[in-house]
Amino acid sequence: MSAPTDFFKNKRVLITGGLGFIGSNLARTLVENGAHVVLVDSLIPEYGGNLFNIAGIEDRVKANISDVRDRFSMKYLVQGQDFIFNLAGQTSHLDSMENPEMDLAINCTAQLSILETCRHHNPGVKLVFASTRQLYGKPRSLPVDEDHPLNPVDVNGINKMAAEFYHTLYNNVHGLRSCVLRLTNTIGPRMRVRDARQTFVGVWIRQLLEGRPIEVWEGGQLRDFTYVDDVVEAMLDVAASDAANGKVFNLGGPPPISLRDLAALMIELNGAGEFSVRTFPAERKRIDIGDYYSDFTRIRTALGWEPRTTLRDALARTLEFYRANLAYYV
Numbered sequence: 001m002s003a004p005t006d007f008f009k010n011k012r013v014l015i016t017g018g019l020g021f022i023g024s025n026l027a028r029t030l031v032e033n034g035a036h037v038v039l040v041d042s043l044i045p046e047y048g049g050n051l052f053n054i055a056g057i058e059d060r061v062k063a064n065i066s067d068v069r070d071r072f073s074m075k076y077l078v079q080g081q082d083f084i085f086n087l088a089g090q091t092s093h094l095d096s097m098e099n100p101e102m103d104l105a106i107n108c109t110a111q112l113s114i115l116e117t118c119r120h121h122n123p124g125v126k127l128v129f130a131s132t133r134q135l136y137g138k139p140r141s142l143p144v145d146e147d148h149p150l151n152p153v154d155v156n157g158i159n160k161m162a163a164e165f166y167h168t169l170y171n172n173v174h175g176l177r178s179c180v181l182r183l184t185n186t187i188g189p190r191m192r193v194r195d196a197r198q199t200f201v202g203v204w205i206r207q208l209l210e211g212r213p214i215e216v217w218e219g220g221q222l223r224d225f226t227y228v229d230d231v232v233e234a235m236l237d238v239a240a241s242d243a244a245n246g247k248v249f250n251l252g253g254p255p256p257i258s259l260r261d262l263a264a265l266m267i268e269l270n271g272a273g274e275f276s277v278r279t280f281p282a283e284r285k286r287i288d289i290g291d292y293y294s295d296f297t298r299i300r301t302a303l304g305w306e307p308r309t310t311l312r313d314a315l316a317r318t319l320e321f322y323r324a325n326l327a328y329y330v
Helices: 021-032 071-078 093-098 100-121 155-174 200-209 228-240 259-270 297-303 311-328
Strands: 012-016 036-041 061-065 083-086 126-132 178-183 214-217 248-250 275-278
Touching: 012 021, 021 036, 021 228, 036 071, 071 100, 083 100, 083 228, 093 100, 093 155, 100 126, 100 155, 126 155, 126 228, 155 178, 178 228, 200 214, 200 259, 200 311, 214 259, 228 297, 248 297, 259 275, 259 311
Parallel strands: 012 036, 012 083, 036 061, 083 126, 126 178, 178 248, 214 275
Antiparallel strands: none
16 A cells, blocks of 8 residues: 555655756655655766756755765754655766776765764654665566575675665664665656666667667567656555565566667657667676566565556656756756
8 A cells, every 4th residue: 555645744754866857856745755864965967966856846955965974964964853765875877887986985884984974863753765676686587576596696786785784784784664675677757868877778768769779788688677657656665664674675667668679669759860789888798787677575564565657658757857858857
């Protein structure tokens, strides 16, 4: 069952990475439901934070330009919060390989620091941690469920795995209520389209709208996609449910699609465009996971969540948003 729309009314909510793609969409839903929302974001240019993401709600949220690695700021910010949606992170798999210490600091060390700060200064808070399907590495079987072995193929996946384990450990040992969502290919308005640090679909959106061919690497790989509104709904559901405490849940999307067919669908919806198939760049081929799509039976059984938005609708809404707002994202 979805969380009641009045569940978050007058609740105090902190969103790390709150000026980013998912965080800003989550903030919009929470303020509509009457929550008092604080956003924390470093606005580091290489990441997804963008002040335009809160256009129209800027007077209904508090934005704190700070870094989750700053434990003194976080000590102040976590106090008094009812919920923390812990979304801040370094998302680029390639960047994690080129600068592993930075990835460690943001995706692992800072996460442990946040948990320690909550344990000592706000032990009653509920945390929701945004993890990734990258933890699974190259699937041994499909669809991938939560019992699939974890075997990350890059530094990003290793550090996110450690952070995920910290959240479940602090729930189980210290009683700090937390749960984990493993996201896969989230798409929608306000995602990063400047480059592929967040998702390749963002780059394809930009290429289409700028009249350039989409570059599809090899093209046969299967993926599933989750629309951001469905991800937000899942986050609210697990936040509102104590049955989710200590649990790890996969998210997923409609039936999987090959990247070649995805490019063709996007061109159809755009009404124009073309794509070319290229060989994988060597540095990305080494960390590519091949086919991947999720089994989200666990969260559907436990909480009744399942994606509501078809891939066609998700892409159509995303294209419409960027036709109107592309200048704010490039």
